Amino acid sequence: MATGFVLDPTARRADDITSPGPDAGSLIGKRVGFRVDRMWRAWDWISELWAEKFREAGAEVSFWRSAGRSGDEGERCEREYKAFLESIDVAVVGLANCGSCTGWTVRDAITAANTGLPTTAIATANFETFAHEIAARGGRSGLRVHVLPYPLNEQLKEDVLPIGEAHFLPVLQTMGASLTAREQAA
Amino acid sequence: MTIELIRPGRNRIAPAPKPLVSRDCGPEGCEVDWLASRRVEAELDVEAFTRFSLEMGWGDGLPLIPPTDARVRTFLSENDRYPDEVIGMMPGNVECTVEKIVINAVMAGAPAESLELLIAMISSIADPDFELYGVNATTASVYPAFVVNGPIRQALDIPYSYGCLGGVPGVSAPIGRAIRLIMRNVAGQVAGVTSQTTFGSPGRVAGIVTGEWEEKSPWAPLGERRGVSGNAVTSFGTMGTMNVLDTTSHSASDFLEMIGKSYAYAGCNNFSGAVPFGEALIAINPICAEIVAREMPNIEDVQETLWKFASVDANDLNAQHRDQLAGQGRVRADGRIYAAPEPKDILVFVAGGLGGLHAAGFHTFGTSLAQTKPVAEIVPAEHSIAAE
Numbered sequence: 001m002a003t004g005f006v007l008d009p010t011a012r013r014a015d016d017i018t019s020p021g022p023d024a025g026s027l028i029g030k031r032v033g034f035r036v037d038r039m040w041r042a043w044d045w046i047s048e049l050w051a052e053k054f055r056e057a058g059a060e061v062s063f064w065r066s067a068g069r070s071g072d073e074g075e076r077c078e079r080e081y082k083a084f085l086e087s088i089d090v091a092v093v094g095l096a097n098c099g100s101c102t103g104w105t106v107r108d109a110i111t112a113a114n115t116g117l118p119t120t121a122i123a124t125a126n127f128e129t130f131a132h133e134i135a136a137r138g139g140r141s142g143l144r145v146h147v148l149p150y151p152l153n154e155q156l157k158e159d160v161l162p163i164g165e166a167h168f169l170p171v172l173q174t175m176g177a178s179l180t181a182r183e184q185a186a
Numbered sequence: 187m188t189i190e191l192i193r194p195g196r197n198r199i200a201p202a203p204k205p206l207v208s209r210d211c212g213p214e215g216c217e218v219d220w221l222a223s224r225r226v227e228a229e230l231d232v233e234a235f236t237r238f239s240l241e242m243g244w245g246d247g248l249p250l251i252p253p254t255d256a257r258v259r260t261f262l263s264e265n266d267r268y269p270d271e272v273i274g275m276m277p278g279n280v281e282c283t284v285e286k287i288v289i290n291a292v293m294a295g296a297p298a299e300s301l302e303l304l305i306a307m308i309s310s311i312a313d314p315d316f317e318l319y320g321v322n323a324t325t326a327s328v329y330p331a332f333v334v335n336g337p338i339r340q341a342l343d344i345p346y347s348y349g350c351l352g353g354v355p356g357v358s359a360p361i362g363r364a365i366r367l368i369m370r371n372v373a374g375q376v377a378g379v380t381s382q383t384t385f386g387s388p389g390r391v392a393g394i395v396t397g398e399w400e401e402k403s404p405w406a407p408l409g410e411r412r413g414v415s416g417n418a419v420t421s422f423g424t425m426g427t428m429n430v431l432d433t434t435s436h437s438a439s440d441f442l443e444m445i446g447k448s449y450a451y452a453g454c455n456n457f458s459g460a461v462p463f464g465e466a467l468i469a470i471n472p473i474c475a476e477i478v479a480r481e482m483p484n485i486e487d488v489q490e491t492l493w494k495f496a497s498v499d500a501n502d503l504n505a506q507h508r509d510q511l512a513g514q515g516r517v518r519a520d521g522r523i524y525a526a527p528e529p530k531d532i533l534v535f536v537a538g539g540l541g542g543l544h545a546a547g548f549h550t551f552g553t554s555l556a557q558t559k560p561v562a563e564i565v566p567a568e569h570s571i572a573a574e
Binding site for chain 1: 226
């Protein structure tokens with residue numbers, strides 16, 4: 001059987017940042033920015049819960065809500081997101097809980113990480129591998145991804161909030177964050 | 187929250203037809219034809235290569251033509267593009283070059299003369315407003331459908347009559363398949379890996395590549411109405427085709443009512459709370475179009491009538507869905523929810539066989555906006571020199 005050479009039809013970027021990027025460190029006095037969206041009420045509830053805990057620890061908190069990413073609205077979103085990133089010290093980006101929203105969550109997280117911000121993407125378990133794959137394709141295989149259970153959004157608020165409570169310390173670990181200077185020193 | 191009206195991004199770079207100057211490099215290639223892709227050793231008969239392509243993750247399961255240097259160079263030599271020209275950025279900021287387009291086109295069996303159409307198609311889906319990032323990754327079954335306008339329909343034999351949406355022997359399937367292979371191999375869309383598509387679609391093999399039957403249309407061609415006269419291609423991220431049978435109506439408004447009401451079903455993406463806005467694409471057959479145009483010579487009136495009927499009564503949705511859409515401001519004062527924000531967002535073209543009776547609807551994936559791009563025409567070298 002004749003053999004020969006064929007040209008590779010695939011393309012992907014060759015560069016990759018395998019580092020997770022800087023730790024968030026002590027959150028005291030820092031501004032933590034949550035990227036939320038219009039789809040996942042569970043992520044609204046959990047991000048609000050975590051935000052309150054960050055405030056109690058002495059951090060400031062901001063939110064930015066992603067919307068449509070095409071047309072006029074897409075351009076507005078791009079501008080707003082860039083300004084948002086300039087206003088924060090730490091980025092927490094969610095929620096990767098569907099196909100396209102994982103795509104955009106990871107893309108927005110990579111944008112944040114590429115500015116040098118300590119960045120963590122939040123995914124649900126069903127989309128964990130997917131999030132890592134897209135992060136690698138986007139040139140940041142080391143992106144921090146914190147994983148919440150799945151299904152999540154289908155649950156009632158009283159069931160979701162305990163999940164948020166249970167994941168607070170673990171997400172701090174993923175972020176490389178601490179709530180107090182003493183914890184940071186430890 | 188307010189209703190999001192669809193407006194094309196204003197700061198995007200406007201497409202411009204590119205005058206191409208013929209370069210006679212020949213199938214052996216010349217300096218500018220140097221190919222940069224990795225060479226991979228493979229068996230070259232089609233069956234073995236097809237198996238190999240599946241092992242490599244390159245294929246779709248149908249037979250593939252091995253993209254040897256000679257085949258790729260021959261394809262390039264019949265056109266006038268530099269292989270390293272970047273046509274668009276794919277998800278993950280991956281460059282889609284002419285070379286990658288040609289390699290995948292060779293594999294799919296697309297003809298060399300389709301390159302400029304392929305380039306326009308890739309350019310259209312790479313436009314940020316097409317939102318390929320979401321299209322590629324989503325749980326939806328979306329894939330691009332392409333409507334071709336201009337003389338290139340005849341030159342390439344793109345179907346616009348009987349069976350134009352699929353099943354006609356000719357170039358539309360290999361051209362559509364080439365785009366699908368590029369979406370796999372360059373844009374990285376692999377089901378279960380980088381695409382979460384729940385069901386996929388037969389359209390994810392060869393897509394849809396149809397022409398508009400401009401000669402039978404009572405209205406201006408779709409591309410022209412969207413700012414590109416002559417050879418043009420319009421891409422639309424669709425969830426598939428939906429047939430509308432109407433053997434009963436007589437008047438324009440009756441036909442359009444039937445089409446509009448059929449289009450509007452609660453579970454389509456156009457009515458999802460996850461989709462803040464979306465367009466609609468509708469194909470009207472030539473017989474029906476003629477009847478409609480007698481009453482509605484202005485296409486804007488057709489769009490407005492379709493838009494009016496492509497809506498649902500908010501009370502027909504269950505409370506959770508209704509409340510979510512109400513929260514987004516999508517329940518209008520008349521108590522209805524519309525498939526698209528404005529009549530202009532209902533895109534209409536004329537195609538299909540002369541047996542009539544049917545229309546075709548295409549539901550959107552979501553905020554992926556239709557893109558119309560010109561297809562570049564080659565300027566023979568002697569004309570270019572004469573012009574100088």
